[in-house]
Amino acid sequence: MRIEEDVKLGFKDVLIRPKRSTLKSRSDVVLQRDFKFKYPGINWFGVPLIAANMDTVGTFHMAEVLARFNIITAVHKYYNIVQWREFIERSPKSVLDYVMVSTGTSDADFNKLQQFMALSSNLKFICIDVANGYSEYFVTFVQKARATFPDKVICAGNVVTGEMVEQLILSGADIVKVGLGPGSVCTTRIKTGVGYPQVSALIECADAAHGLSGQIVSDGGCVVPGDVAKAFGSGADFVMLGGMLAGHDECEGTIVEENGKQFMLFYGMSSESAMKRYIGGVPDYRAVEGKSIKLAVRGPVECSIRDILGGLRSACTYVGASRLKELTKRTTFIRVSEQENGIFS
Numbered sequence: 001m002r003i004e005e006d007v008k009l010g011f012k013d014v015l016i017r018p019k020r021s022t023l024k025s026r027s028d029v030v031l032q033r034d035f036k037f038k039y040p041g042i043n044w045f046g047v048p049l050i051a052a053n054m055d056t057v058g059t060f061h062m063a064e065v066l067a068r069f070n071i072i073t074a075v076h077k078y079y080n081i082v083q084w085r086e087f088i089e090r091s092p093k094s095v096l097d098y099v100m101v102s103t104g105t106s107d108a109d110f111n112k113l114q115q116f117m118a119l120s121s122n123l124k125f126i127c128i129d130v131a132n133g134y135s136e137y138f139v140t141f142v143q144k145a146r147a148t149f150p151d152k153v154i155c156a157g158n159v160v161t162g163e164m165v166e167q168l169i170l171s172g173a174d175i176v177k178v179g180l181g182p183g184s185v186c187t188t189r190i191k192t193g194v195g196y197p198q199v200s201a202l203i204e205c206a207d208a209a210h211g212l213s214g215q216i217v218s219d220g221g222c223v224v225p226g227d228v229a230k231a232f233g234s235g236a237d238f239v240m241l242g243g244m245l246a247g248h249d250e251c252e253g254t255i256v257e258e259n260g261k262q263f264m265l266f267y268g269m270s271s272e273s274a275m276k277r278y279i280g281g282v283p284d285y286r287a288v289e290g291k292s293i294k295l296a297v298r299g300p301v302e303c304s305i306r307d308i309l310g311g312l313r314s315a316c317t318y319v320g321a322s323r324l325k326e327l328t329k330r331t332t333f334i335r336v337s338e339q340e341n342g343i344f345s
């Protein structure tokens with residue numbers, strides 16, 4: 001056994017220090033970014049936010065709305081080929097440019113992925129998603145996906161340490177998903193004792209990825225727009241959001257009524273609710289690593305998106321970043337106590 005003594009930090013432990021700025025208005029800030037991805041050499045332009053591939057967030061309806069903001073949706077893996085075909089037939093390239101096709105790592109998942117990707121050459125993003133990206137089996141799957149889809153952008157995770165980011169990029173990932181345990185409906189840290197505070201994970205993983213011309217996406221733990229700014233400030237190229245986009249009209253979640261108020265069910269993809277729904281129950285050998293919550297119904301996602309983008313533009317003006325791309329370089333974090341971080345839970 002060994003203990004690492006340096007303190008690792010999460011979103012709640014830091015604030016961004018303001019800096020002198022020449023920007024006159026928040027409207028001067030450019031949030032769009034241009035990326036050229038390592039393996040396919042594809043150029044992409046957009047706002048680097050991604051709706052999480054959870055079944056009540058990464059929906060086709062969400063993708064249609066977020067594409068208008070040039071934001072990506074990682075579409076969940078539970079749609080079938082008929083639903084995908086219908087979606088692709090009605091979606092112009094301007095929507096499909098912002099769609100990630102999600103997959104697990106079983107043979108059946110791989111077969112489905114091949115069928116979905118064959119539906120349109122406009123689909124360019126693949127998201128290979130497992131809770132624990134440290135297994136050799138996962139690395140082999142990423143290699144197989146890279147060999148099969150040389151012209152697609154592959155996002156793979158989740159991991160939280162630099163050496164595994166390097167391994168995944170060298171195995172064929174363009175973007176590595178970073179986050180272990182910070183999710184709003186995740187209970188991994190409670191069930192397993194495993195995890196890594198997100199700000200430190202991002203700082204360390206960004207350094208590893210950028211050294212190999214790869215990118216990272218911060219996955220999980222953002223509960224307010226300020227957290228999204230902190231994720232970009234820590235070095236994330238993309239930020240994936242689950243809970244912040246849940247509970248909206250586009251989510252296709254189950255609505256329940258309590259005392260005359262409407263709520264939408266939102267659950268982790270490793271929760272009992274998800275396992276009952278998709279695999280008929282919790283297997284004997286597994287612990288549940290997600291929980292279910294009820295969210296007050298929040299209306300169209302567009303309002304929440306504008307709030308997040310407004311917060312990001314404002315964060316950039318506070319540190320004099322005229323483009324989101326400059327936010328990391330211009331970020332100095334100060335460590336704060338929980339009472340000072342402005343978030344009251």
Ligand code: 5GP
Nearest residue numbers: 052183184186220221242243268269270290
């Ligand atoms: P959020 O934005 O809600 O804080 O986090 C979203 C992320 O939480 C997802 O993209 C996914 O990586 C993670 N997640 C979703 N469901 C579960 C779950 O049931 N268990 C765990 N450990 N993580 C989950």
